Amino acid sequence: MAKGHMAIGALARIAGCKVETVRYYELAKLMHPPERSPAGQRRYTEIDAKRLSFIRRARNLGFSIEEVRGLLAMVDDQEHSCDSVRATALSHLQNVQQRLADLRTMESVLGDMISECTGGTVPDCPILDALFSDHPEDNRAPSI
Amino acid sequence: MAKGHMAIGALARIAGCKVETVRYYELAKLMHPPERSPAGQRRYTEIDAKRLSFIRRARNLGFSIEEVRGLLAMVDDQEHSCDSVRATALSHLQNVQQRLADLRTMESVLGDMISECTGGTVPDCPILDALFSDHPEDNRAPSI
């Protein structure tokens, strides 16, 4: 392998993802189609490795593929305005905070239900009772 | 409509979900196939309404379809042991708590990144820099 060029497996290892994921990101237009070896295998550079790691970090922070596409467009456009980057990140943060709120509610409701249930072989389980009982406000869907 | 019997739209309204979701739950074997009108439309009873509401409450607490299937099996088996209900709920609670931990991490990292960025038109955005910068521990995937 010429130095500075690596196959897909090495690239994936660097970024901490699977080979299939890399091919998927190419299909999804997050990664540019790389050069190919004479026999048709993908060959990547250090720049590709940085890009893939960027994508993985953003994904691990919960940015959607669409959001990552947006961030990468700003990276690629070079004259990206800080403003739009910040806006994407802020809107995503709010997203995360909403999910946090929903999960905190779930946690407390689950905790309450579980603490009511002794775990014996009681005919009426307080957990099932809670799920059957009719508090209409429990029918809200959590915002995703 | 004979009293005590309703069409799918009314049922969905009671449980706070879409008609398609009800049909999906039937396909997924969470809801029993209901009786049909002479012309083939689904007709539901109050019991169906309670079951669907149970499903929706469990789903809103983040139980997976598979978990809900398990809970319903215990409901249907009548001699359900409290123990298994409790075990399902507890394991799900741990699940929720793991997601909470991941989201709290995301929240704090995002918050830090955003506070570095002034939002002007600076050539190097600290948010993008953070996503490009090479802290290998950032490559961990969050457990789902």
Added chain:
DNA sequence: ATAATACCTATAGTAACTATAGGTATTATC
């Protein structure tokens, strides 16, 4: 030279719905 490993494409599967198309039933209005 041979075997093990890594790579290739194309396609289907995952979770939990949601949306669409094309058609029939029921209900309300005149």
Added chain:
DNA sequence: GATAATACCTATAGTTACTATAGGTATTAT
């Protein structure tokens, strides 16, 4: 009783972000 609006039906495809499989080729190691 006719017509129109709404609700319902089935079957199929789309969504997200991958993951898995099948069947085949390339590269590397021995």
